[in-house]
Amino acid sequence: MIPVACSRTPTAHWVRFLPKQAPGLTSLQGRSVLIVGVGREGRALADRLLTQGMTSALFALDGQDGDAARAWREDYADRIALSVVDPALEPIPERLANADIALLSPGIPKTGALYQAVAALGIPMSSGTAMFVADHANTMVGVTGSKGKSTTSALIHHLLVGSGVDAALAGNMGIPVWGIDPREFQVVELSSYQCSRLETSPSVVVLTALFPEHLDWHGSEQVYYHDKLHLVAGSPDHVIANGDDVTLKRELRKRYPDLAVTWVGHNEDWHLEADGSGGHWLNHGTTRIAHSSSLNLRGDHNLRNALMAIAAASVTGKLDGASVPGLLESFEPLAHRLEPISDPSGVVFVNDSLATNPQAARAALEAFPPDQVIVLIGGHDRGVDYSPLVSHIATNPPKGVIGLPGSGQKLVDLCTQALSAAHQLGSTQLAVAASMEQAVVMARSWARPGDYVVLSPGAPSFGYYRDYEERAQDFVTWITATKETGR
Incomplete structure (x- = not known):
């Protein structure tokens, strides 16, 4: 049994010896490096490599000429030249193709054209995280x-x-x-x-x-x-x-x-x-x-x-x-993860915007008394299986279900069918909102003091918000805007 009350001194089992040490950042000494993906991880890696000055050359590559690419050009100027390439239309420039190693950011999917184009170069591929x-x-x-x-x-x-x-x-x-x-x-x-x-x-x-x-x-x-x-x-x-x-x-x-x-x-x-x-x-x-x-x-x-x-x-x-x-x-709950928001009405609003899959939304619902919770669900439809969430709603009917733009209509339809099959259709109010504003106003009209209004979408925010943080901010904005009027 591992004791819970542990000593303050390191124990022998903490020291490990790898049979084969994987290459870390020092392995880049004197080598030319291609950073693929210029988001957060790519920028942090670039900063560290520039600070240590160990590489012979640094290049950057991305498949989109968006905000991240523009910010890169502004911040790195002549220090790390950026090439934006659509592999379907043009090859990767030769100077990049001759790099000694490519370090890929998490946002570069293995199924994507950019990954395939880099892999076709035949140079070793790794990532900044792998080296860390x-x-x-x-x-x-x-x-x-x-x-x-x-x-x-x-x-x-x-x-x-x-x-x-x-x-x-x-x-x-x-x-x-x-x-x-x-x-x-x-x-x-x-x-x-x-x-x-x-x-x-x-x-x-x-x-x-x-x-x-x-x-x-x-x-x-x-x-x-x-x-x-x-x-x-x-x-x-x-x-x-x-x-x-x-x-x-x-x-x-x-x-x-x-x-x-x-x-x-x-x-x-x-x-x-x-x-x-x-x-x-x-x-x-x-x-x-x-x-x-x-x-x-x-x-x-x-x-x-x-x-x-x-x-x-x-x-x-x-x-x-x-x-x-x-x-x-x-320990305080992290933002966007079952984060409570107090309200003078006595209704507790809960920001769980980071619940971007059905299983996470189900876990959120399990944390509240069903007859006191109104859940806001829906977002970008990735074609995933919603049954873990829908089956829970059918067997534990919440006070209300409000569908958000995107998959909200589909989810409400699935919930309606499941509740009907379980002979629970009269237990839950169901509706689809055209916007977050309408969803919050509707939830306020249904809720009573002691109830919970939970934003737990069970879906990503793509196409409707920049990310889950912007979605959460929209939720908070309309909670604040409707405090006095209730609408």
Whole structure:
């Protein structure tokens, strides 16, 4: 059993020796480098390479001449020339084709024309994240999952820092890994895109959930599973995983049958114990670590995320176990993840804009009493299976369902059919809104003090907003605008 109250001194199991050390940033000494993709990660990598001055030449390539390309030209001018190429219309310039290595950003899909064109050059391909992991694997906790990875990463970081550890938090949540200065420990959230290009594994890996996502990027469900779980291909020292996720358990065991895994779940050593009053104890073996009332997080899924975070922090040998309850209590929910917004009406609005898939929206609904929740769902329709969300709505009818522009109409139609089949159609108000303004006004008219109005779209924002943050801001704007009038 891994003790929760760990010493403050490093333990021997933290030191790892890779059978084959993957190339890190120092491997670029004297080489010409092509940065593919000029978004956040590409810029952070460029800044680090320019600062260290180790490369013989730097080039940049992107497939779109948009805001990111314009910002690159303004900020890097003559230091790193940018070429924007549509591979369907023109070849990659020869000076770029002769680079020693191409470092691809996460936004360059393997199924896309730009990736295929770079691959056809025959030069080695890697990524900035892969090189960061290679350089810092010994002191890194890597977190991935189809949902829950941001909250779990932030919790691990919070627990370590609260235990007196000099730890950095970076990765997929918007802080590029090469935008931080390495610390005693690095907690890094990794997307499936980033995992797919790794050449080694962090010493500690956390897997929060697994279900089909980003199929347009990966090409198929099985490729997505392969790429996501590639995070453990380098044989981490510790793997902490969600034992209640049937798909994760099946796919991990199928692909890595000899991998030692610490499972966190209802029937595992790390588990949740119902207290008989609606709450839960977070347990390790027979030890009660903390109570769910200590957390400012809603939903059983977040209790499990917290338990995985505790398990991951404990194996570093740095966690102050006695401080865990207080640290959980002081952890604030991340923006756009079941983030409560108070309102003078007594209705609680909840911003869960980052719920961009049906499973995440379902988890949000599970965190509230069904007869007190009105959910706003819909957005960009990627053709995914909505049944996890729709089936939950049919068996746990919420007070209201409001469809947002995009897939909102489709979702409301599916919910109507499912509720009717379950003989629950009269339990839920259903409507489709033409805008966020109309959705908020409608929700206000349905809600009563004590009710929850939850923006948990279950779909991305593409085509309607710049990103989930802009969608959330639109939600907040109309909550504020309708405070006094109620409309």
